[in-house]
Amino acid sequence: MKNILKSTLALLSVLVAFTSCDNASKSNSGALSSSAAEKVYVAPGEHDEFYAFISGGFSGQLSVYGLPSGRLFKVIPVFSQDAEKAYGYNEETKPMLNTSHGFVPWDDAHHPDISQTKGVVDGRWVFINGNNTPRIAKIDLTTFETTEIIEVPNSAGNHSSSFVTENSEYVVAGTRFSVPIPQKDMPIKDYKGNFKGALSFISIDPEHGHMDIKFQLIMPGFDYDLSHPGRGKSHGWFFFTTYNTEEASTLMEVNASQNDKDFIAAVNWKKIEEYVNNGGGTMMPAKYAHNVYDEATHSATSTMKKEVRVVNPLEVPGAVYFLPTPKSPHGCDVDPSGEYIVGNGKLSANLTVHSFTKMLAAIENNKVAGDAYGIPILNFEDVLAGVVEQPGLGPLHTEFDGKGNAYTTFFISSEVVKWKLGTWEVVDRQPCYYSVGHLMIPGGNSQKPFGKYVVAMNKITKDRYLPTGPEVTQSAQLYDISGEKMELLLDFPTIGEPHYAAGCPADLIKPRSKKLFKLEDNKHPYATLNEADTKVVRDGKTVHIYMTTIRSHFAPDNIEGVKVGDKVYFHVTNLEQDYDVPHGVSMIGANTSELLIMPGQTETFLWEPKQIGVWPFYCTDFCSALHQEMQGYVRVSPANSNTPLKWSLGEDIE
């Protein structure tokens, strides 16, 4: 008996020794780095498991990365002109950047979100908000091109945006800054009670994804910071964090941080939708641009809309409630089941989690603590699900792994903290390098997260990378979250500020990817579908060049009869019908950019020659063995000359 006991003890101690040894080697950087490298290594020719769409923040764009490799695949131009792809420079995409303020070729791109079907990311479109001049863009994932941008009127600082409901019924655009609605000239000190916050519900056409502002909820003049749709049981509700419930308008860092609790606004959008469908709300004059890119004409059109439907929340009793939440809450995140609403009070030491079930019960029992501008405020204790006690400093954002865990970023203490839903206990924490904002788990914004990795997006990197001037790259970090403990696998640099990201399995997108545009489907008004139809047409002082490209020449490549002061439009059609064979074209002295034309596509740029001479143009994309020979000339004569219009290709030179 004694022997058995002894040997058992011996065995146990051996086991303990082994496990502790194992632990020791895990924290040892040598062993760690080799296994981490293997986990992010994607061999040549192999594909990453996930696509990550990381917003470019103040670059205005959306970048596409592979996970786990962290490789940058593409920068998709959205709100900023991009000379690389002629986006916002060519005649076809200039209308995309039109707004009620005119042409605005920049924005601050913040929160991408992937469309969903039945609560699961479906890989069809990415929506992203322009924060500065309020806009929402839709990116089509068959082409990775921005195909629609809608401006949001009555809004300012479109920040609590662009989050998509679980069947992509709506993408939401909540204003960060409250403003006079309609805008008017008034003293800023009269903010309180006079400024309003618009929460816009933009419907998404289930077939084409076309956006249309269904209604705007005109809320009290708080700052609406972030938002998330309910899901599962809370589908039909939307939650918005607020700060500045003080309604201060100056020295906000102090004056907007006075209240111990701000609110999460809970909006029953189904109820309001029903009200609106029955003719509720009022049409109000508003001016906003709706820009749609048509894949058949390869061109965008911008329409200026003149009115928008607004809803006063008091008109729809029971549709809007305030949940008190400490303290200047930033992130507003709903767990996959839809039960928990996490309000990250960025000035609070604790994390506050509300219960959807309790909220419904409080509403049912009419347990109202008071009201703000007539909107009922529920009791904090009545809706509270639990508190994660002192998990870190400066909580910002939370995502979920679908296995009952939540991951919250802490900006001030610069870390990701893993905790358990329901028990509210902290399970693990990992440092970030440095000052993390958002984090992203692929599908972490849906009912079905792919809880294998989390990407943390950092605001500064200091010593983390080689110095590149006063500003160093911003960066993302990849953690393996498949085990109980998180493991840092990789740092990778990002463009602009990696504000937020959305991710999904590559297999959702890969099979639907468009390889080329069929020439026979090209309905561009200036398309030239074969070389025989190329021509140059003068119309007063405007010259239209109908040009084609194919490996390795332009047709025509000799053009005469253009004059100083003309407006010369190059309408260039790429006749290729092979995957990944774009041609470029650039013209000396053109005040726009090159064109980069995909197979089967037509694009146009404007050249206004100001000097006489014979000026070359050439292909800018190394297209073939004879790319360097892909060039041509335009002869520019004086404005008053009568050089006849002439064009040719391959004519024998005497």
Next chain:
Amino acid sequence: MKRSNIIMFIAALLPLGLFLFPLWKITLEAPQYPTPLGMYIHINDFSDVHPHDIKNINLMNHYVGMKYIPEAIPEFKIFPIGIIITTVIGLIIAFKGNYKWFLFWFVLMIVLSSAGLYDFYLWEHDYGHDLDPKAIMKFTNPDGSVMGFQPPLFGSKDILNFKAHSYPRLGALFLGVGIAASFIAYLIGKKNNKKSVTM
């Protein structure tokens, strides 16, 4: 109807499969074409294996001065008529003829198919060797002669950076089985004939 005649009947019909399935396939592989370029040769048409393959073959071939693969060749008119006529002859034989005629049809088909193959070879040779004198790239064989770019009639062959494969497809199988079946019909017919004579 006798068994041999039934087989002959089927044999005569089988070549009609050429109207349903491609006769031949030529595939071009290269590292920058992870999905190889390919074309099917039908009894009356060329077609793409993947959309736009022929266009892309033409685009590449123009570097060495090869002509564009034509939309149609005269053979596309002659071959279908030939197949229909031989099928009609085969059917008449199957209904009316005695087994010796089966052998005649078998030999006729062998001769015509060989002629077709030879014609195809000639076309290929011309296509691969009659190059534009202003071709962008000119290549010579080790012996100094001008390099041709003729795909193989049957089998695989390296042509510059490409590996070309040329193999029969289902249509050719129908034709081949049809021809073979006529010979079997002949053998069975002959055997039965002997039997009936001795009995």
